[in-house]
Amino acid sequence: MMINIDELKFDDKGLIPAIVVDAVTKRVLTLAYMNKESLRISMEKELTCFWSRSRQELWLKGETSGNYQHIVSITADCDKDALVVMVEPEGPACHLGTTSCFENPVYQSEERHEFSYEGLMELIKGRKTDKKEGSYTTYLFEKGLDKILKKVGEESTEVIIAAKAEDRNETVYEIADLAYHVMVLMIEAGISLEDIHRELASRHVIDHKVKQEKMTK
Numbered sequence: 001m002m003i004n005i006d007e008l009k010f011d012d013k014g015l016i017p018a019i020v021v022d023a024v025t026k027r028v029l030t031l032a033y034m035n036k037e038s039l040r041i042s043m044e045k046e047l048t049c050f051w052s053r054s055r056q057e058l059w060l061k062g063e064t065s066g067n068y069q070h071i072v073s074i075t076a077d078c079d080k081d082a083l084v085v086m087v088e089p090e091g092p093a094c095h096l097g098t099t100s101c102f103e104n105p106v107y108q109s110e111e112r113h114e115f116s117y118e119g120l121m122e123l124i125k126g127r128k129t130d131k132k133e134g135s136y137t138t139y140l141f142e143k144g145l146d147k148i149l150k151k152v153g154e155e156s157t158e159v160i161i162a163a164k165a166e167d168r169n170e171t172v173y174e175i176a177d178l179a180y181h182v183m184v185l186m187i188e189a190g191i192s193l194e195d196i197h198r199e200l201a202s203r204h205v206i207d208h209k210v211k212q213e214k215m216t217k
Contacts, residue, residue: 003076003080005039009079010035010036010081011081015033015034015035015053016035017031017032017082017083018033018048018074018083018084019084019085020069021084021085021086022088023086024193024197025193027100027116028102029099029102030100031101032048032050033050033053034083035051039074039083041058045060047061047068047070047071048060048061048068048069066090066091067092068090069085069087069088069090070090071086072086072087120180120183121186124137124187125187128141128187137184145188148181151184152182155178159171159174159175
């Protein structure tokens with residue numbers, strides 16, 4: 001159930017922190033502040049609008065730069081004193097021209113490593129542009145499309161065999177192999193994760209409309 005703006009807890013300056021996150025990559029883009037007016041504008045326009053604490057004025061993100069942030073959803077935390085704003089960005093979030101404002105590492109565990117599909121895609125892409133001797137990924141790119149397609153076919157078969165045997169662990173292992181080889185194919189074909197996300201998102205909308213039509217008949 002949606003909550004009312006009046007239920008949110010703004011600070012003594014009438015502001016509430018808004019953590020802006022890329023709806024596709026789930027990467028934190030920036031931390032900004034909203035007041036009631038900017039939040040209402042954001043919801044009406046479905047574009048992020050903030051309160052600039054330095055300029056003491058409303059700030060529609062992208063109005064001068066063109067880097068608009070299209071809002072997917074806004075969610076309040078358990079105390080209702082902070083917001084997470086999921087967006088589809090039209091360019092970099094940071095005024096320095098970077099995708100995210102959070103680009104300066106402070107600490108990284110030596111034992112734990114953050115995984116993301118975007119990071120894996122970048123690693124795979126790097127094996128294509130900057131070939132590394134002994135790299136299996138580089139080997140696939142050097143062999144070309146036919147080799148990559150052959151591996152995708154082989155891994156698809158392995159998934160079917162494992163799933164048919166109802167071996168969960170083996171199925172997970174083979175699906176991971178298939179996903180990796182499909183990502184190699186995507187890089188080779190110039191297809192991005194965002195392309196797939198948009199396609200799946202469009203199908204979700206269509207499916208939702210079809211269900212609605214069936215319910216009304």
